[in-house]
Each structure stands twice: as structure tokens, then as C-alpha cells.
Amino acid sequence: MSYIEILILRRLRSGPAHGYELRKRVEETTGIVLHNNSLYPALRRFEEAGAVTKTSEPQDGRPARLVYTLTEVGQDLLHDMLAELPAEQAAEESEFMARLGQFSLINSTERGRVLASRTQAVNAQLAHYRAMRELAEASGERWGALATAELIRRHEQELAWLAELGELAQEEP
Numbered sequence: 001m002s003y004i005e006i007l008i009l010r011r012l013r014s015g016p017a018h019g020y021e022l023r024k025r026v027e028e029t030t031g032i033v034l035h036n037n038s039l040y041p042a043l044r045r046f047e048e049a050g051a052v053t054k055t056s057e058p059q060d061g062r063p064a065r066l067v068y069t070l071t072e073v074g075q076d077l078l079h080d081m082l083a084e085l086p087a088e089q090a091a092e093e094s095e096f097m098a099r100l101g102q103f104s105l106i107n108s109t110e111r112g113r114v115l116a117s118r119t120q121a122v123n124a125q126l127a128h129y130r131a132m133r134e135l136a137e138a139s140g141e142r143w144g145a146l147a148t149a150e151l152i153r154r155h156e157q158e159l160a161w162l163a164e165l166g167e168l169a170q171e172e173p
Contacts (some may be wrong), residue, residue, distance in 0.1 A: 003098035012070040083110035090121035111169035
């Protein structure tokens with residue numbers, strides 16, 4: 001599952017919605033534009049898994065629209081998705097940020113695991129960029145060295161921020 005699925009389930013947690021309304025909720029709260037080719041297949045998978053139910057709502061002079069409602073299974077699935085950040089997704093900023101934005105829905109231990117996973121991924125990226133910078137400097141690639149130096153700076157800054165988040169995650173009830 002990806003951050004798109006998290007965003008869909010999170011918006012359904014606010015109440016039932018038809019597809020267009022759900023797309024607008026996600027866009028208004030995150031700035032991410034959902035396309036039908038990602039929204040409806042996800043909703044179909046959620047329906048098959050019992051995470052959402054789909055009902056038909058009649059409309060005057062128009063075809064009925066489908067309204068999706070989050071089930072208890074869906075609430076559990078959302079929680080599980082928020083509480084875990086698999087190593088293969090931890091390097092993706094969007095995956096981490098989708099979970100961070102919902103930290104109020106998980107406990108401090110779960111927050112700590114998500115933060116630890118992201119921290120490990122950022123440290124791995126940082127080690128890679130440091131090696132790239134050394135290669136660029138050794139080969140006289142001035143612009144490559146400058147670019148990797150900036151990536152290193154950003155990753156070091158994120159590590160400091162992640163440490164701050166770790167402290168906050170433990171304090172919050």
C-alpha cells in the first residue's frame with residue numbers, strides 16, 4: 001500500500017463520500033491531485049478487502065452515484081498503514097509525510113517505529129550522497145560536488161528534525 005491509499009482512507013474516516021467528493025477532500029487537505037486511475041482501483045481493492053462499503057445514491061435526472069463508507073476493517077487497515085513504514089517505502093518523502101500528518105491517530109510507540117524507519121532510510125541516503133560527493137570531488141566535478149553537498153545538507157537537516165520529532169512523539173499522549 002502507498003501513501004495514496006492512506007490519504008483515501010483518512011479522508012473517508014471523516015465520513016462517507018462519492019468519488020469526486022473524495023478527490024476534492026484529498027486535494028483540499030494535501031494539495032495532491034488524485035486521478036481516477038488511482039482512486040477507483042484503490043476503492044475497488046478496499047471494497048474487496050472489506051475496508052469500505054459502496055452504496056448507490058440516486059440523483060435526479062442523472063445516473064446514481066456511488067458513495068463509499070469506511071468500515072471498521074478499514075479503520076483497522078488505516079491504523080496499521082499509519083503505524084508501519086516499511087523499509088522499502090521509508091526513503092520516499094511522500095510515504096513518510098503521509099504518516100507524519102496522521103500521527104495523532106497512532107500511539108507513541110508506533111510513532112517511534114515510523115520515525116526510526118525514516119531515520120534509517122535518511123542515514124542510508126546520506127551515506128550514499130557522501131560517497132558521491134567524494135567521487136565528484138576526486139574527479140574534479142565541481143557542479144556534481146556542489147549538488148551532492150546540498151543533498152547532504154538537506155539530509156543532515158532532516159535528521160535533526162527527525163530527532164526533534166522523536167522527542168515530541170514521546171511527549172504527546
